[in-house]
Amino acid sequence: MLHPVDPLILDESPPAAAAIAVINAPGLAEAACERSDDVRVFCDDIRDAQQVRRDLLVAHPSELGGVRLAWGHLPKSLAALDEHCCWIQGDTELTFLSGARIRHMNRSMNEVLGRHFTAVNASLGRAKCRVLRAWGPNGLENPWPKLRRRDEVGLVLAAHGDTFDGNRVDAGTRLLLEHLKPEGDTALDLGCGNGVIAATLAQAGLTTSAVDVSWAAVEATRATAEANGLKVAVSWADGLAGYADASFDVIATNPPFHQGIAKESEPTLAMFDDAARVLRPGGQLWCVFNSHLPWRRELVSRVGKTEVVAQNRHFTLTLTRL
Ligand SMILES: C[S@@+](CC[C@H](N)C(=O)[O-])C[C@H]1O[C@@H](n2cnc3c(N)ncnc32)[C@H](O)[C@@H]1O
Known part of the structure; x- marks a missing residue:
């Protein structure tokens, strides 16, 4: 099922990418398959993972590393966002598009993204949602767990x-x-x-x-x-x-x-x-x-x-x- 931010993430994305990671956004898995032959999906909540075709799910989030494009729903926890940024590092051309309802977003999310990417900005709001665009990955080491x-x-x-x-x-x-x-x-x-x-x-x-x-x-x-x-x-x-x-x-x-x-x-x-x-x-x-x-x-x-x-x-x- 699509989340209201999902169409916004799709509109912000290029029509194709070599490899796409999808984090905690099960409704975007099929759309990713239309844009890439290499789609890697991770969901923290097993009930979300159960909505996704099994062959698209990664066995471990470290497999998300090296994608050119990553899509995600912004988690409530800044620590979770930090870990997501670590997982997807690897390709110097990586872009991370993560979104949520505006009422669930805060400036600290931009700061977390700003530690991992040289550039971060926000899309215009639509359907009470917004997308944060981050590019220029810093390739920081993953300190988790x-x-x-x-x-x-x-x-x-x-x-x-x-x-x-x-x-x-x-x-x-x-x-x-x-x-x-x-x-x-x-x-x-x-x-x-x-x-x-x-x-x-x-x-x-x-x-x-x-x-x-x-x-x-x-x-x-x-x-x-x-x-x-x-x-x-x-x-x-x-x-x-x-x-x-x-x-x-x-x-x-x-x-x-x-x-x-x-x-x-x-x-x-x-x-x-x-x-x-x-x-x-x-x-x-x-x-x-x-x-x-x-x-x-x-x-x-x-x-x-x-x-x-x-x-x-x-x-x-x-x-x-x-
Ligand atoms: C209040 S936390 C307690 C965590 C830990 N036991 C502690 O004491 O710090 C509740 C935990 O229940 C988990 N949880 C929520 N719904 C669940 C479900 N349907 N089945 C299993 N675990 C669930 C959450 O992910 C969370 O880790």
Whole structure:
């Protein structure tokens, strides 16, 4: 499906290019094939990747390097934009056209592009969208993933540009880790981000799996596990559909953040339902969330008896037993 910025990106582009990279813009994949025989598509979110012909998807974003033209949707995170710029370096004639809705754009995006390209300017706005044009690549080295030791959790944490909260320990996650007492042999970190929860569970001796819908999370979790000499089985997937019924003793999660309006709640509530399916009888679901969200009530009705283990000004940590 085309995003409103996609026609603008196409109009800004030459009619043909030797090789085209498409980043996080699944709707542009087919249009790229009309302009080049060498099309390389990367999507961070597996749900976007699933919309694209498999033969067009790269196995790893390093394969994007060396294209003449790159198209992308500007990510919310400047770190993600920085990493995208690193991936596509290689051809001295490279042009990068990346766009978004104007209300989601800011000057810092031009600055990030300006570190990687000698020239950056903006298109006129159309359909409430704009495209940033960048050319004259600087060929900077790719520093991603970035690793950092975090003494508060006794782990080295890794992050790609699009990993939730980078290689830091999220405040809600910290509350969860301070109180986590997993019981059993097998554990799952649902929505693993940089893998701090998964690494803690593996360090505690549990056979640990982790899942995230974001490539940047999955690869960061792998790198975190490796940096700490731990084993974690990581999957790039949407929710828990890939896991068998009654297959884990423990699920620990800091679920996707949102404002709590009904429509946005649906994916998290579906995760709770699926957690009930995937947990063994007597299993534990540890969940931390913003205190204004009605998750405790939902956990009681969807999973089982739920106690509040800890609470601070912003976050509530619950433990639900199946
Ligand atoms: C609040 S972050 C927590 C990340 C990490 N566990 C931590 O504590 O820092 C939520 C994570 O859930 C992931 N996520 C969102 N929707 C998902 C889905 N449908 N399936 C799996 N993971 C999902 C996001 O990509 C993000 O990494």
